[in-house]
Amino acid sequence: MNIRHAQAENLRKNGYSYSMINEKLGISKSTLSYWFKDTPFIPNDAYKKRVSSGPAKIGQIRHQKKLDSVQKYTEIGKKEIGGLSKRDLWLFGLGLYVGEGSKTQELTRIVNSDPKVIKMSILWLTEICKLEKENITISMHLYPDSNISECKKFWKKVTNLKDDNFRKTQIDKRKDKLSSKKGKSQHGTVHLTVISRGDISKGVELNRRISGWIKGVMSYKNEV
Secondary structure (H helix, E strand, C coil): HHHHHHHHHHHHHHCCHHHHHHHHCCCCCHHHHHHCCCCCCCHHCCCCHHHHHHHHHHHHHHHHHHHHHHEEEEEHHHHHHHHHHHHHHHHHHHHHHHHHHHHCCCCCEECCHHHHHHHHHHHHHHHHCCHHHEEEEEEEECCCCCHHHHHHHHHHHCCCHHHHHHHHCCEEECCCHHHCCCCCCCCCEEEEEEECCCHHHHHHHHHHHHHHHHHHHHHCCCCC
């Protein structure tokens, strides 16, 4: 038995894996497997620590790669979009309304839990639909364990709306609510509802205009 074989045997008897011996002595794992195929393996503490921390380390690496990729394509996306024209905002808001807006009762309302979506919705309502802040009301839909005052403080900061814009808070007390949803919306969901304050151009007429805009986009035919 040569000295390297003896060193490897000593490490193996002391609980080192083939990978760890390979790192220390440079002996291939196939050779080590041949040498010690009949030698009982009792893992040592160093090996156990490596095994337990390995998946976590791999997970951290993968997570960091994901974050780096998201950041990369976020920057690329921003550059590709560039500046937004008024028409861009108009069409973006229509897409937003198709997905998150009310389609019944000729009521103009947008529902979402994402602060960025809510901010863009208010921008669209004020810049494109020509509404004043006094024409926009906000209702919070929260859960039994929500802190109402903290949620209101949060949404006031997001929307820059005042106490007068806030309507009655609704608490979701459904017992069949999926546990997987619990804690997903820390500040609940908000309903932005337009009120006309006696001006029909900001009430039912606005809702019909939005509907007409959407139908106009939907009826577009690509001639290319």
